[in-house]
Amino acid sequence: GAVVSQHPSRVICKSGTSVKIECRSLDFQATTMFWYRQFPKQSLMLMATSNEGSKATYEQGVEKDKFLINHASLTLSTLTVTSAHPEDSSFYICSAKDPGKETQYFGPGTRLLVL
Amino acid sequence: KQEVTQIPAALSVPEGENLVLNCSFTDSAIYNLQWFRQDPGKGLTSLLLIQSSQREQTSGRLNASLDKSSGRSTLYIAASQPGDSATYLCAVPSGGYQKVTFGTGTKLQVIP
Numbered sequence: 001g002a003v004v005s006q007h008p009s010r011v012i013c014k015s016g017t018s019v020k021i022e023c024r025s026l027d028f029q030a031t032t033m034f035w036y037r038q039f040p041k042q043s044l045m046l047m048a049t050s051n052e053g054s055k056a057t058y059e060q061g062v063e064k065d066k067f068l069i070n071h072a073s074l075t076l077s078t079l080t081v082t083s084a085h086p087e088d089s090s091f092y093i094c095s096a097k098d099p100g101k102e103t104q105y106f107g108p109g110t111r112l113l114v115l
Numbered sequence: 116k117q118e119v120t121q122i123p124a125a126l127s128v129p130e131g132e133n134l135v136l137n138c139s140f141t142d143s144a145i146y147n148l149q150w151f152r153q154d155p156g157k158g159l160t161s162l163l164l165i166q167s168s169q170r171e172q173t174s175g176r177l178n179a180s181l182d183k184s185s186g187r188s189t190l191y192i193a194a195s196q197p198g199d200s201a202t203y204l205c206a207v208p209s210g211g212y213q214k215v216t217f218g219t220g221t222k223l224q225v226i227p
Contacts (some may be wrong), residue, residue: 032213034215036215043204043217044159044204044217044221045217046214046215046216049214056186061138093158093159095215097213102211103147104149104208104215105161106151106159106161107158108157108158109159110154
């Protein structure tokens with residue numbers, strides 16, 4: 001079946017550094033990918049919609065200059081958390097939409113801890 | 116704006132019991148509805164996907180139903196086991212980009 005991978009699965013970084021998370025669709029080409037964030041004991045909240053070849057669309061309250069999204073190819077979207085701070089510590093999950101099946105597949109998630 | 120609510124927020128049952136988890140959504144213009152389980156500190160595991168044209172889906176001890184007109188879905192778990200303990204999330208894609216809105220989740224504990 002369709003698989004979406006994320007790398008890294010876990011990252012610990014110092015405050016002020018930037019962290020890049022990759023999301024790849026392995027079995028299909030995804031023109032649209034989504035990035036979600038989950039704080040402890042909360043549900044997943046959509047951060048942004050990533051479209052191949054165009055600018056990402058951010059949800060209200062999400063800083064586009066802090067969370068840089070690049071959908072460089074039909075199988076890869078990256079999320080860069082710039083100048084990370086402890087409050088950015090969270091679980092980040094991506095999903096990729098399979099246009100042939102009108103179904104979204106979710107990645108395993110990346111746990112970010114900012115010290 | 117789509118809003119998805121799950122009831123109950125938490126549930127504790129003895130092993131072997133049948134149980135029902137509820138999900139309600141405000142915008143019935145959905146493409147499908149998906150149920151996931153999430154173990155502590157882990158990602159999502161897809162359980163069942165119901166297309167908007169379907170009324171229910173079954174997988175093993177799990178049965179999910181969908182009533183679009185009333186904005187409701189239920190996840191039925193038969194003969195619950197301790198391994199079923201997890202948080203269960205329903206999710207609905209809607210809108211032009213099919214953005215997925217997740218429910219608030221039901222934390223299930225099955226006691227041996």
